[in-house]
Amino acid sequence: xxxxxxxxxxxxxxxxxxxxxxxxxxxxxxxxxxxxxxxxxxxxxxxxxxxxxxxxxxxxxxxxxxxxxxxxxxxxxxxxxxxxxxxxxxxxxxxxxxxxxxxxxxxxxxxxxxxxxxxxxxxxxxxxxxxxxxxxxxxxxxxxxxxxxxxxxxxxxxxxxxxxxxxxxxxxxxxxxxxxxxxxxxxxxxxxxxxxxxxxxxxxxxxxxxxxxxxxxxxxxxxxxxxxxxxxxxxxxxxxxxxxxxxxxxxxxxxxxxxxxxxxxxxxxxxxxxxxxxxxxxxxxxxxxxxxxxxxxxxxxxxxxxxxxxxxxxxxxxxxx
Amino acid sequence: xxxxxxxxxxxxxxxxxxxxxxxxxxxxxxxxxxxxxxxxxxxxxxxxxxxxxxxxxxxxxxxxxxxxxxxxxxxxxxxxxxxxxxxxxxxxxxxxxxxxxxxxxxxxxxxxxxxxxxxxxxxxxxxxxxxxxxxxxxxxxxxxxxxxxxxxxxxxxxxxxxxxxxxxxxxxxxxxxxxxxxxxxxxxxxxxxxxxxxxxxxxxxxxxxxxxxxxxxxxxxxxxxxxxxxxxxxxxxxxxxxxxxxxxxxxxxxxxxxxxxxxxxxxxxxxxxxxxxxxxxxxxxxxxxxxxxxxxxxxxxxxxxxxxxxxxxxxxxxx
Numbered sequence: 356x357x358x359x360x361x362x363x364x365x366x367x368x369x370x371x372x373x374x375x376x377x378x379x380x381x382x383x384x385x386x387x388x389x390x391x392x393x394x395x396x397x398x399x400x401x402x403x404x405x406x407x408x409x410x411x412x413x414x415x416x417x418x419x420x421x422x423x424x425x426x427x428x429x430x431x432x433x434x435x436x437x438x439x440x441x442x443x444x445x446x447x448x449x450x451x452x453x454x455x456x457x458x459x460x461x462x463x464x465x466x467x468x469x470x471x472x473x474x475x476x477x478x479x480x481x482x483x484x485x486x487x488x489x490x491x492x493x494x495x496x497x498x499x500x501x502x503x504x505x506x507x508x509x510x511x512x513x514x515x516x517x518x519x520x521x522x523x524x525x526x527x528x529x530x531x532x533x534x535x536x537x538x539x540x541x542x543x544x545x546x547x548x549x550x551x552x553x554x555x556x557x558x559x560x561x562x563x564x565x566x567x568x569x570x571x572x573x574x575x576x577x578x579x580x581x582x583x584x585x586x587x588x589x590x591x592x593x594x595x596x597x598x599x600x601x602x603x604x605x606x607x608x609x610x611x612x613x614x615x616x617x618x619x620x621x622x623x624x625x626x627x628x629x630x631x632x633x634x635x636x637x638x639x640x641x642x643x644x645x646x647x648x649x650x651x652x653x654x655x656x657x658x659x660x661x662x663x664x665x666x667x668x669x670x671x672x673x674x675x676x
Numbered sequence: 677x678x679x680x681x682x683x684x685x686x687x688x689x690x691x692x693x694x695x696x697x698x699x700x701x702x703x704x705x706x707x708x709x710x711x712x713x714x715x716x717x718x719x720x721x722x723x724x725x726x727x728x729x730x731x732x733x734x735x736x737x738x739x740x741x742x743x744x745x746x747x748x749x750x751x752x753x754x755x756x757x758x759x760x761x762x763x764x765x766x767x768x769x770x771x772x773x774x775x776x777x778x779x780x781x782x783x784x785x786x787x788x789x790x791x792x793x794x795x796x797x798x799x800x801x802x803x804x805x806x807x808x809x810x811x812x813x814x815x816x817x818x819x820x821x822x823x824x825x826x827x828x829x830x831x832x833x834x835x836x837x838x839x840x841x842x843x844x845x846x847x848x849x850x851x852x853x854x855x856x857x858x859x860x861x862x863x864x865x866x867x868x869x870x871x872x873x874x875x876x877x878x879x880x881x882x883x884x885x886x887x888x889x890x891x892x893x894x895x896x897x898x899x900x901x902x903x904x905x906x907x908x909x910x911x912x913x914x915x916x917x918x919x920x921x922x923x924x925x926x927x928x929x930x931x932x933x934x935x936x937x938x939x940x941x942x943x944x945x946x947x948x949x950x951x952x953x954x955x956x957x958x959x960x961x962x963x964x965x966x967x968x969x970x971x972x973x974x975x976x977x978x979x980x981x982x983x984x985x986x987x988x989x990x991x992x993x994x995x
Contacts, residue, residue: 513691515926516974520933521951525963528955529702605819609937612821613952628825632941635829642829646822654817661813 395666402662408655412648416471423469426453428462430469431620435460445638455640458630463640466622467648473611473623474652477534478604481541485603486596488542489549490588496550497557498580508554514547520609527615537616541606549595553588560584590667597660601653608649624649684982688975695971700744703960753968754961756954763965766950773848773946777935780862781869785931788874790913790920793881797889797916798908808882812875820934824868824941831864846943865942869934873927880923884916891915921985925978932970 386394396402415422423429437451438460446456454464496507523540530536560566561584569583610616611625619626624645631641719727728734732743747754753763796808815823832845843864849857888894889912897911939948947966954962 509687509690512687513694516691516929516978517695517971520930520936521967521970524936524951524955525967526702528958528963601817605817609819609821609933613937613940615955625821628822632825635825636833639829642825646825649822650818653819654814657813657817 392666399662405655405658415468419468423465428465430465433459454644469622470624474604477607478600481538481603482599484542485545489546493550493553494557497554498561511547511550532615534617537610541603556588594664601656684979688979753965757959763961770947770950780866784866785870785874789877790881792878796882797885812878815871816875821937827864848944865938868938884919888912888916925981928977929974
């Protein structure tokens with residue numbers, strides 16, 4: 356499916372180039388395939404809603420210190436008097452603690468916002484690294500072919516057949532948990548599927564006439580790879596990145612949940628949920644709110660990714676799919 | 677066919693070897709001092725040296741790797757640092773729990789995934805299709821540990837509060853002891869492990885079915901007057917399943933990760949729990965054993981899947 360996206364994008368491009376906009380008296384608006392896709396995406400209510408959710412969560416993450424100042428609760432401050440009941444149990448959602456408090460009398464709302472910073476940072480950074488590595492390796496394997504392809508494809512196969520989380524967890528245990536390690540581990544185990552995708556695309560693109568034309572003009576392999584082939588891969592890569600981010604966010608949360616990601620007291624959705632396991636019987640808000648934040652974020656990215664895929668696919672009309 | 681099989685097995689061996697090297701490098705060569713860790717904080721340099729010598733860590737890297745590999749091909753995974761039990765014993769004693777969880781989880785995953793896709797595909801945009809699509813996106817977006825926590829909260833705790841004890845919240849009963857108790861304790865873990873991957877498969881099956889149902893031979897079959905049921909389930913599903921099957925091998929590795937978390941949440945005394953425990957106590961031989969066993973399982977499963985693929989799709993030319 357994605358393969359034809361590229362072919363079609365290319366043919367549309369030649370049609371809509373500025374020289375083709377028609378003679379005088381025939382005002383035909385030339386719209387690039389990107390403009391067409393953008394128009395399609397804007398009509399997609401689910402995708403735009405998801406984008407809005409992502410914007411709100413990002414804004415919340417960026418403004419976390421402001422919110423902390425507003426409610427007067429630092430993310431790691433423990434309010435043993437106001438935040439805990441007489442019995443020393445977490446308080447439910449209310450005036451002072453909007454989303455309740457946790458077992459140490461900390462503000463769940465403020466901590467969820469601070470957790471968003473970690474999740475978004477780790478998810479986006481790990482995805483960008485994974486996609487960059489995957490694109491370079493996949494492009495080299497697919498375009499250069501031969502021995503390079505054999506070696507790189509085997510490498511991709513090996514990484515894909517690793518029991519991913521187990522290996523990551525073992526690795527983190529050895530090196531010691533931290534945010535940087537989490538990001539590195541997630542990226543290391545995510546690039547291979549990008550590589551496989553890009554390799555397949557590059558293999559079909561390198562047979563196109565415009566690549567042959569570039570070669571006959573004397574362009575070198577490196578130039579053809581990054582100037583002629585790569586731009587035609589952008590569509591599937593954008594889609595894949597959007598779909599990789601929620602996976603990476605979930606993975607970071609899992610590492611934190613197992614105590615192998617970002618360590619307490621720094622708030623992350625994963626380690627908040629890990630702490631909530633002992634308290635879910637008395638404090639539902641302690642499980643539900645970080646869980647909801649996590650689910651909403653991953654869901655929004657997935658829905659947006661689906662929307663972008665449909666928008667970039669020239670075959671997707673209103674009736675189709 | 678035989679040559680294909682041999683090539684596949686050889687590649688599997690190569691993968692296993694690479695994984696063993698990776699594991700070795702990670703655990704024995706990485707800059708961290710196992711001997712110091714084991715000897716404790718107050719150990720004198722002499723004690724540390726003695727521990728190091730006992731573990732064979734003072735030999736050259738190559739010699740260490742040689743004996744590591746030698747013992748490995750003989751099925752010897754060494755001894756636990758902490759209770760000196762042979763690692764193989766520990767693994768074997770925990771295996772039934774994890775095997776129960778994985779087998780049931782995979783069965784549920786494929787059943788839910790394929791039936792969801794088949795339900796959705798014949799009528800795109802119908803109520804069934806929309807329901808399946810929405811549900812699969814929801815479960816696909818949910819990290820396994822969150823799903824486990826939510827199932828635990830709503831289906832164990834809330835039901836328990838309401839006076840219904842439908843599912844136990846934790847623990848494990850061996851199959852040989854009580855089949856019903858076994859299944860009862862595993863229902864929630866099975867769903868936890870299966871739902872996320874099932875969601876991917878229902879989307880995969882749906883897409884694949886849609887492609888297949890648009891093919892010429894389906895139109896021909898329809899023109900010949902074949903019933904709708906037979907058309908979808910016999911003619912359509914078989915070819916639609918081939919791309920789905922190829923994916924299974926890869927996703928098994930993902931599923932094993934889910935097992936790790938699920939055992940933790942539901943208190944199942946399996947390999948995943950052992951892994952987390954050994955990691956926190958830095959019991960390296962046990963961690964290595966589990967990683968190698970899991971990798972071996974994934975490699976074997978991938979070979980089986982590739983062979984199955986060749987059998988399932990008569991168009992695949994195997995050379």
